[in-house]
Amino acid sequence: MRARTRLAALGLSLTSIVGVGVGAATAAHASGMTYLDYCRGMYGQYDDSGQTVGKGSEDLNAFGNVDNYGPVHEAQCLLDAYDNAYYLSIDGIYGQHTWNAVWNFQSVNSNELSVDGVVGPQTWAYLAMYASNVSYN
Secondary structure, eight states: OOHHHHHHHTTOOHHHHHTTSGGGOOOOOSSSOBHHHHHHHHHOOOTTSOOOBOTTOBOBOTTSSBOSSSHHHHHHHHHHHHOGGGOOOOSSBOOHHHHHHHHHHHHHTTTTSOOSSOBOHHHHHHHHHHHTTSBOO
């Protein structure tokens, strides 16, 4: 089920939660798992590690294969919470679709974020803040 559909079922819209930007977000979930809980549980807690990911980044294991766990996966998962209309594959590869999704997220929040397509500390914080207010259930 898409995030917007879940919000509509709660009688909320994306605008009512996010306001002008993510900074205006209010808790949308009563109880249960948030997208932030889900993404951290599935892919790790990189959103508060200070690690920066950008175009060309990949989550690789020791053998050079894309791993199923890492900061690119978590960023893609958090972006899905923001707007799953991006149709991102959570594949651990920071390609053009991921860059576009990050750039769009930053553009919507450009009063607070640099619009550069890179997930740095401020973008991590905003993604995490937004995802903590979207119910995964």
